[in-house]
Amino acid sequence: MADQDSTPSSTAPDSDDDFNPALSNDALDELDAMLDDIRSRNDETPQWEFCDGYLTALVCTRRPIDVAEWLPMLLGDGLIIEDAPEDGPLPFQADTFKDEAQQARFLELCQLRLDEIATQLDIETDALDSDDAFQPECMDMRGAIAMLPEEEKAEMEGQDIPSFGQVWALGFMFAVENWPEDWAAPRDKDATKWIDDSLEKMVAVTEDDTGKPAVNLYDDQGPASTSQDRVEKVGEMIWACYDLRQIWKSFGPRVETVRRGNEPGRNDPCPCGSGKKYKKCHGA
Secondary structure, three states: OOOOOOOOOOOOOOOOOOOOOOOOOHHHHHHHHHHHHHHHHOOOOHHHHHHHHHHHHHOOOOOOOOOOHHHHHOOOOOOOOOOOOOHHHHHOOOOOOOOOOOHHHHHHHHHHHHHHHHHOOOOOOOOOOOOOOOOOOOOHHHHHOOOHHHHHHHHHHOOOOOOHHHHHHHHHHHHHHHHHOOOOOOOHHHHHHHHHHHHHHHHHHOOOOOOOOEEEOOOOOOOOEEEEEHHHHHHHHHHHHHHHHHHHHOOOOOOOOOOOOOOOOOOEOOOOOOOOEHHHOOOO
């Protein structure tokens, strides 16, 4: 398992000349705008933070899941797009996107993020604050709201504001729960324990942060909004992503056992209905 020597100190690494994320701030704003537009047609459309957790689970899953499977599960009715070609663009999903250009751009940005997640999780690291470490798109919404003017904060009074990392972890577990056969425990007892432990760490972040606020991860000068315990749990969640990626890569896709039914006797009637004996028909 990955060494757990540090916990994240912010929602993302500080921007500098050495770190070039696959998705720029402009690209993230573009994704938020697209999701807002999609939400006008489907009010169950998730936030990008949820999508990022979901995409990370796809990277950590045992079997590569095709876009024709994961896109409708994330933004549609959950049914596989049956007419999707093996090569070439996905058929236009008119119930989700406003036009083909929006669909193509959304999938392009998602693929950039998928590639980045896979690259980061495949690089060995001993510190989560290093530039090449995996950084989930987690948002400290409570910290952001704490920085608002009093009048705007009052408008948020009584609303259920998610904890740091909570929406992201829910997105990850949404993928796990919708492809249970790909997350079924292997026969290897040690691997099964690692998988169970890793998913327990993920589930822990889906729960509310009820600890005493100690830090603000939106602005380190802002009022405390997140407990130290939650910061540590998010760190454990990130290390769990490393472990899950490596465990499932070591096993590879599940091999389905092919079982053949009982074959007719040579002199039995052929099951095709021809009236001939099996040995004179399909058994020839």
